[in-house]
Amino acid sequence: MADYVLINMKRKIKILSYILISAILSTSCDGYEGDQTVPSYLKIDAIDLVDDPEDSWSQESGFFSSNIDAVNIVFYCDGDTAETVLGTFQLPCKVPMLREGNISYMRIQPVVKQNGIASTRIFYSFYQPIRLENIHMTADSVTDLGTLQTMFISKNNMRVLWQEFFEPGPSEVSLDTVVQRLVYQSDTVCNGYGCGVVRVTPETKSLDFWSDTLYYVGDASTVLYLEIDYWSDFDFRIGLKNPAYSEGPDVTYYAETIYSTKPGRKWNKIYVNLGKLWSSRYYNHYPYIRLYFTILNSDKKSGNLFIDNIKLLAQ
Numbered sequence: 001m002a003d004y005v006l007i008n009m010k011r012k013i014k015i016l017s018y019i020l021i022s023a024i025l026s027t028s029c030d031g032y033e034g035d036q037t038v039p040s041y042l043k044i045d046a047i048d049l050v051d052d053p054e055d056s057w058s059q060e061s062g063f064f065s066s067n068i069d070a071v072n073i074v075f076y077c078d079g080d081t082a083e084t085v086l087g088t089f090q091l092p093c094k095v096p097m098l099r100e101g102n103i104s105y106m107r108i109q110p111v112v113k114q115n116g117i118a119s120t121r122i123f124y125s126f127y128q129p130i131r132l133e134n135i136h137m138t139a140d141s142v143t144d145l146g147t148l149q150t151m152f153i154s155k156n157n158m159r160v161l162w163q164e165f166f167e168p169g170p171s172e173v174s175l176d177t178v179v180q181r182l183v184y185q186s187d188t189v190c191n192g193y194g195c196g197v198v199r200v201t202p203e204t205k206s207l208d209f210w211s212d213t214l215y216y217v218g219d220a221s222t223v224l225y226l227e228i229d230y231w232s233d234f235d236f237r238i239g240l241k242n243p244a245y246s247e248g249p250d251v252t253y254y255a256e257t258i259y260s261t262k263p264g265r266k267w268n269k270i271y272v273n274l275g276k277l278w279s280s281r282y283y284n285h286y287p288y289i290r291l292y293f294t295i296l297n298s299d300k301k302s303g304n305l306f307i308d309n310i311k312l313l314a315q
Contacts, residue, residue: 039096040137043144044071046091047110049127052151060165061192062309065229067269068150070111070121075135078104088121094142103135110150115256116270124271125223126313128153153315161215162291162312166194176209179307190229190267190308198305200234204297210241211291215312217278220285223315224275231267232260233303234295238272240283241292252292253282267308274312 049066051057073086073095088111089095108130114120127150137143152158164174168183173196183194200207217224226238239254255277258270279285291312295305 037098038139039098040100040139041142042073042095042097042135042137043142044089044091044093044095044108044146044148046147047071047108047130048147048149050149050151055151055154057152057155059163060167062165062167062190062229063163063311065191065227065269065309066112066127067271068110068112068124068127072109072111072123073106074109075099075103075106077102083107097137100137100139103137104133106132106135108132108148112271114271114273116258116268125315126152126158126225157315159314160311161217161314162211162310164196164310165192166196166308167192168194172212174212176212178207178209182306188306190231190306195306195308198295198307200295200297200301200303200305202297202300202302204295205300206297207295209293209295214242214288214290217285217287217289217314220279221314222275222279224273224278225313226272226274226291227269227309227311227313228272228307229267229269229309230258230261231304231306232258232295233301234297234305235259236296236305237294239292239294240274240277241290242283242286242288251282253277253280254292254294257296267306269309 047066047068049064049068051064057063068091070088070090071093072088074083075086076083077099086095086097109123110127110130111121112124114122130148130150132145135143162174166173166181166183168181173179173181175196178198179196180198181194182188182197189195198207198209228238235257237254237257239252241252255274256270256272261268274289277283278289283289
């Protein structure tokens, strides 16, 4: 009986050993074997937004301003049964990986702070994922990818409903007249040669301005974002103003309150989700929208709101 138990136990150990070795081999890359305990490291400094030479936007300076502050990393090795999601990491990052050898491909998705909030980071659907192939990883070493580049998705899949870069020229600024064009002041301008400015006096408790036309959104798209660079002494709100129904009155609701710029900082960029507000019961996907802005000055102080690189994007 004891011999039978011993033989049975040996059999079980053999089976378990086979399963363990198979599992290790199934997670290895490029023929590497063994249970790796010393990590390899993947380093990414930043991601820049650039023009696509095959689908050129041919836009003014500032069209490609971006604030990609994190990445989501997915990879696959030959022999794996599925992709591995490594996770989301704030840039710059040095990420440990218990893999070495050849990574067949890696997909890096640009991540932004939706509405400027770190806890609501999203894969920004207007940016293309970055695909890299045959990345070699070495245990206890750093594979440095440096600064990577992404591009807007195809023109066939997105629309630029409105853009305003405040560059010098004969055209009028496409906002209410309280917004002035400021040009050729390198210590103030964000990109190129111009930006917009709203001057606020202590007598002004709040100040409204808006886009000078209605923009046609069209069908019930839920992906609608406003990109804007700003440098502000004040909190300000961004929302929509348009008839709720074809026969209804004008109504204004806000999508986001943006806080004043921290002392010592200048320009920030924010991606404002307008789709949620536009699809709400207040607007119910009404096909025309007008952008509406309100500067808040409860402290009754003087100061400025600088804005630049405005883009209204739909998908």
